Amino acid sequence: LVGVTVDKSKDFSTWYTQVVTKGEMLDYYDVSGCYILRPNSYTVWETIQDWFNARIKKLGVKNSYFPMFVSAKVLNKEKDHIEGFAPEVAWVTKAGNSQLEEEIAIRPTSETVMYPYYSKWIRSHRDFPLKLNQWNSVVRWEFKHPQPFLRTREFLWQEGHTAFLEKAEAEKEVRDILDLYAGIYEELLAVPVIKGKKTENEKFAGGDYTTTCEGFIAATGRGIQGATSHHLGQNFSKMFNISVENPEGADKERCFAYQNSWGLSTRVIGVMIMTHSDNKGLVLPPRVAQNQVVVIPVGITSKTSEDQKKAINDGAAEILKRLVDSEVRAVGDFRDIYTPGFKFADWELKGTPFRLEFGPKDLASEQVTAVRRDNGEKITVKLAELETKIPEILDDMQKGLLDKARKDFDEHRVFVHEWKDFVPTLNSKNVIVAPWCGDADCEDDIKDSSAKKNNGEDEQVDEKAPSMGAKSLCIPFEQPALKSGQKCVKCDKDATTYCMFGRSY
Ligand SMILES: O=C1CCCN[C@@H]1CCCn1cnc2cc(F)c(Cl)cc2c1=O
Ligand SMILES: [Mg+2]
Numbered sequence: 001l002v003g004v005t006v007d008k009s010k011d012f013s014t015w016y017t018q019v020v021t022k023g024e025m026l027d028y029y030d031v032s033g034c035y036i037l038r039p040n041s042y043t044v045w046e047t048i049q050d051w052f053n054a055r056i057k058k059l060g061v062k063n064s065y066f067p068m069f070v071s072a073k074v075l076n077k078e079k080d081h082i083e084g085f086a087p088e089v090a091w092v093t094k095a096g097n098s099q100l101e102e103e104i105a106i107r108p109t110s111e112t113v114m115y116p117y118y119s120k121w122i123r124s125h126r127d128f129p130l131k132l133n134q135w136n137s138v139v140r141w142e143f144k145h146p147q148p149f150l151r152t153r154e155f156l157w158q159e160g161h162t163a164f165l166e167k168a169e170a171e172k173e174v175r176d177i178l179d180l181y182a183g184i185y186e187e188l189l190a191v192p193v194i195k196g197k198k199t200e201n202e203k204f205a206g207g208d209y210t211t212t213c214e215g216f217i218a219a220t221g222r223g224i225q226g227a228t229s230h231h232l233g234q235n236f237s238k239m240f241n242i243s244v245e246n247p248e249g250a251d252k253e254r255c256f257a258y259q260n261s262w263g264l265s266t267r268v269i270g271v272m273i274m275t276h277s278d279n280k281g282l283v284l285p286p287r288v289a290q291n292q293v294v295v296i297p298v299g300i301t302s303k304t305s306e307d308q309k310k311a312i313n314d315g316a317a318e319i320l321k322r323l324v325d326s327e328v329r330a331v332g333d334f335r336d337i338y339t340p341g342f343k344f345a346d347w348e349l350k351g352t353p354f355r356l357e358f359g360p361k362d363l364a365s366e367q368v369t370a371v372r373r374d375n376g377e378k379i380t381v382k383l384a385e386l387e388t389k390i391p392e393i394l395d396d397m398q399k400g401l402l403d404k405a406r407k408d409f410d411e412h413r414v415f416v417h418e419w420k421d422f423v424p425t426l427n428s429k430n431v432i433v434a435p436w437c438g439d440a441d442c443e444d445d446i447k448d449s450s451a452k453k454n455n456g457e458d459e460q461v462d463e464k465a466p467s468m469g470a471k472s473l474c475i476p477f478e479q480p481a482l483k484s485g486q487k488c489v490k491c492d493k494d495a496t497t498y499c500m501f502g503r504s505y
Contacts, residue, residue: 001342003349004281012219013147019273020148022349023282033146033153037266040282040350041149043290044269045156048184049135052158052264055180059173061131061160066113068136070105074112078239081206088140090153106139111206111261114161115240122257125247128165131173133158149270150224150505157265163242163257167233170258174211174231177262181213181227184264189272190285190401191215192409193226194500196474201440207261208233214473214500215271218408221429223473223502224271227264234258275405276374282351283374285401286394292354293330293390294347295320295368298340299359308360316358319368319386326387328394348373353397354390356381372397374404413500419490422501423450426470431502433476435495437488443472446490446501470501 004022008015020026025041037045053063069092076082090106093099107113114132122130139154146152160177164170178195185191193213197203203210207230215226237243237257246252276283286292297316300309316332323330333343340357347355357369368386370379370393381389412430416422425432436442451469479498486495 001345001349003345004279008219008277008279015279016274017148019277019282023273023277023351025269025273025282026148031153033142033151035148035152037156040284040290041266041269044189044272044284044288045266047188047288048264048268049158051188052180052184055183056133056160056177059131059176060129061133061162063135064132065134065136066110066117068107070107070113072103072105074116075105077112078206078236081204084205085140088142090139090141107136108138108140109263110134110136110138110159110161111236115236115242118161118163118257119240119242122163122242122244125165125244125255127244128257129162129169131160131162133160147270147505149273150267152266155265155267157263160260160262162260163237164259165244165247165255165257167258170260171231174229174260174262177260178211178213178227178229181229181262181264184268185213185215185226185271186402188285188287189268189275190287190398190405191226191268191271191275192402192406194409194413194474194476195478196476196500198228198474199438199440199443199472199499201443202472202474204228204230206235207231208235212474215275216409216412216431216502217271217274217505218405218412218429219274221412221426221431221503223431223471223500223504224267225473225504226268226271227262229262230260232259232261276401277351278374280345281349283401284351284353286353286398289329289351289353291329291331291350291352292394293323293328293356293370294343294352294354295323295330295332295356295358296340296343296347297334297359298357299361304360312358312360312363315363316356319356319358319383322386323390326391328390344371353394374401416489417486419449422446422470422489426450426501426503427452431473431500432470433479433498433500434489435482435486436472436497436499437491437493438496439488439491439493442488442491442493447471449490450501468503471504473500473502473504475499 004018006014024038027036029036092104135158137154137156182193185193193215198210209231211229213226215224234256242257243254246255295316297312320330320332353373355371362368366383367380370381414425414430416425416432416434447469475497482495488495
């Protein structure tokens with residue numbers, strides 16, 4: 001068994017590739033930028049789906065499915081915001097060996113697919129609110145270096161699209177969904193996020209404003225956008241005529257819908273892996289681990305009597321059965337062709353949160369030794385307490401992972417008030433919270449001035465020599481009050497808000 005052969009802190013991109021493949025999360029595919037999601041990662045996605053579905057249904061959202069193909073006519077309906085994206089649209093140009101009359105795009109997102117039908121289905125104000133979600137995949141033919149989970153040409157996501165009569169109702173939902181996204185990160189993936197609003201430069205151009213959950217990859221000191229919830233205003237309803245007669249009277253102006261759209265993708269799995277995994281391989285939070293516990297008989301040698309060997313194997317099998325019966329996702333590793341040491345490394349590589357070692361002394365003391373994957377802590381559990389203790393230590397690990405990741409994020413989210421400190425702080429693997437004037441040109445200046453003049457290479461694959469500058473990541477909803485007269489970190493205008501800046505994915 002060859003495990004991870006590089007150090008996370010020395011060669012992050014190679015480390016990441018090894019962790020995702022040897023951890024059986026994903027495999028590479030012969031179409032560049034496309035990957036195979038194996039059960040170890042697909043289980044994570046299914047857990048997210050179950051958790052999110054239960055909660056959006058309580059918000060009145062219904063799941064649906066729309067075609068993946070968009071005709072050129074329909075896709076270009078919304079030219080202004082498309083033109084920036086046109087290079088990444090994938091097109092079907094022929095079937096068999098005959099050219100198609102009209103080329104058909106593969107959906108990169110579904111606004112133009114769905115909204116003509118929103119217009120058709122919403123005839124009166126009683127048809128509001130319309131709240132549909134899709135679990136699907138989208139294709140964006142990006143040219144930057146692909147990265148498993150983080151930047152792939154096809155990815156799974158959910159895209160929610162809602163339409164309301166009242167703006168206030170729409171705006172409330174934007175935040176309700178953002179809170180659910182933060183819940184997915186913090187409750188399931190044990191990843192802390194900062195919630196905030198994107199600047200005008202960074203928001204979705206087709207909408208009014210974008211709210212976001214921003215994550216942080218401590219190993220590279222880079223921010224990462226983890227999920228977005230947009231308020232679209234009436235931009236799309238005017239373009240697609242999603243309107244109704246004014247409920248106050250036909251003589252009044254027609255009412256155009258206020259809309260939201262919100263999305264979270266399998267990128268979240270990459271963020272989780274990068275946050276928790278280590279040089280022994282994958283580390284999975286118990287809430288999303290396919291196998292939470294692996295039971296391994298130990299201490300059986302050539303000198304062990306047949307009776308003793310049977311007693312240990314039977315004891316381990318009994319532990320396994322009791323855990324499965326109490327809803328713990330447990331497996332046993334009774335393969336007699338491998339040594340315990342081999343098995344330990346194998347299950348560590350696959351990120352299993354706990355291994356339970358059951359050997360002669362455990363048998364004698366009616367106990368089992370639990371070894372925690374993230375910090376190696378050994379915990380003795382009396383067999384009599386199995387059903388209560390094991391769920392407890394799983395919860396402890398889940399909480400411990402979040403606390404550690406939050407501590408890392410908090411320590412590397414540094415307040416900077418003077419420009420002389422900005423780039424040195426950034427280059428120490430930090431993101432920065434700084435007073436900002438709110439001016440887009442100044443934002444561009446901050447990005448340009450914090451870029452290291454790269455050696456002409458194309459997009460840096462490895463983070464060792466970050467050439468890119470600091471983008472604005474979000475304007476945090478939670479932030480301290482500005483000192484009166486506080487100047488912008490970059491220019492000498494008065495600051496209007498704190499903004500989080502950082503190199504990012
Ligand atoms: O982010 C979300 C949440 C879920 C629903 N959609 C929005 C906006 C998506 C922006 N966006 C993002 N990427 C795109 C790529 C494209 F090729 C084209 Cl044609 C359009 C877009 C595009 O509009
Ligand atoms: Mg993009």
